[in-house]
Amino acid sequence: MSGIYTLDAVFAAMLLLSAALLAVTVRYLTTPHYTIPADYLADLVNEPEFLTAVYSSDVATVEAYLNSLIPYPYNLTVYDGNGNKVFSVGVPLEGTAASVTLGGWRGESRTLTLSLKVAAPVRP
Numbered sequence: 001m002s003g004i005y006t007l008d009a010v011f012a013a014m015l016l017l018s019a020a021l022l023a024v025t026v027r028y029l030t031t032p033h034y035t036i037p038a039d040y041l042a043d044l045v046n047e048p049e050f051l052t053a054v055y056s057s058d059v060a061t062v063e064a065y066l067n068s069l070i071p072y073p074y075n076l077t078v079y080d081g082n083g084n085k086v087f088s089v090g091v092p093l094e095g096t097a098a099s100v101t102l103g104g105w106r107g108e109s110r111t112l113t114l115s116l117k118v119a120a121p122v123r124p
Contacts, residue, residue, distance in 0.1 A: 037118035081111035
């Protein structure tokens with residue numbers, strides 16, 4: 001009779017262990033990992049043609065620069081000096097943003113703030 005209880009206990013332990021492993025595996029597969037994209041934003045701001053595209057609101061060129069630099073989903077939003085959205089490129093993302101405020105470009109004194117979010121791949 002004690003063998004039956006031992007077999008039940010082993011079966012229950014295996015069931016709990018497999019459920020726990022499944023839960024951990026699913027968590028890592030579905031939880032997005034966000035990274036602070038300051039390095040990407042620094043690279044973009046150092047490109048004169050990118051800044052020209054931002055100040056002229058050339059969304060196609062801005063998007064081309066972002067697609068060539070960032071291999072992950074991203075969102076770049078540009079705001080004017082009053083905090084109004086000028087344009088946004090990419091997909092809606094939650095997470096930490098890197099931001100930079102530009103005081104002007106090539107004789108234009110208009111203040112713009114660039115806010116970049118990047119969703120990096122899931123890391124265990």
